[in-house]
Amino acid sequence: MMGVLMARRGRKRRLDIEAEYWRLLQTGISTVEACRQLGTGRKTGYRWRSDNGGLPPERVSETVQSGRCLSLLERKRIATLREQGLGIREIAERLDRSPSTISRELRRNMLEHDKGIYHADLAHHRSRQRAERPRRPKLRLDAELRAEVQSRLDLERSPGQIAAHLRRLWPDQPQRHLCHESIYRASTRVRKAS
Template identity: 45%
Template sequence: MGRNYKQITLAERCQITQLHAAGCKIREIAAALDRAPSTISRELKRNGSRTKGYEPSYAQQQARARRWSGSRLERDQGLREAVLSRLAQGWSPEQVSGRLAREAGHRVISQESIYRFIYAQLARTKDYRWRHYLPRAKSKRGYESRRGGRAPEKETRG
């Protein structure tokens, strides 16, 4: 596990195609690209089409389509409106996620996703009105750190 993971580039996908077409084994392709053999194997299985085999442009499109495309509250407008309307009524994210789960019969969205969405909106838009959707109306997570130096010393009886 000494290697750091990085995405396979289009140029590397082209090399994989050439070496695979030349009849090289997966371990040889991996050594040429300085990648793990499992990465090459997964790339060939995951991004190859059934009719044409492995093509770099198709593989690049498939990989891009699988990447993260925003939080669920950013993508699903109906869910976002349901969550924000309840938060505006003074509900906490825990209450909102619990109520939505109870109404749907299964878990719809977690409270952590709601918190992340609101804090991301605060950071992205710099609009601090978003903080009023939170129970304590804080613009940052965690506790405030103590200002100043050391804590006051206790009196000792002598």
């Protein structure tokens, strides 16, 4: 296991080591012994326990879904750190994430009836529900929009330029506005298909 862990770098590697730490604890190994086996300091193990309220995350294997998405473990750490009174920038620094990522997470996954309390499990559930929601592909359904985007791509305009153009072209039709990421994804699919 250590060979796999040592091959990775940065935040993903740290989260993998933390996941392995929790797995070892669940087998009955002490914090000191788990940290020794993983090659980390025992203070790090104690911090992980403190950040999670002493409880292992529900799904240890789900430490990181991808570089873009927050994992359940990260959400639990956000909840603990918020409870401790830390601000967005400090939480972001501790999780090695951008402050905008933490801010967006809190804005999207804390509803009014949560009364300012961020619940990690609830936030994770809400996020997964949004991800599973079927999306209506605007470009596939709207031939005129598709033709406009394609004509701009043929002129070698960037996705950002095309997104701005669509907003100017149809200011009163937000259903025809696309973000640059959607245009980029659509253009790469067209290139792969041809």
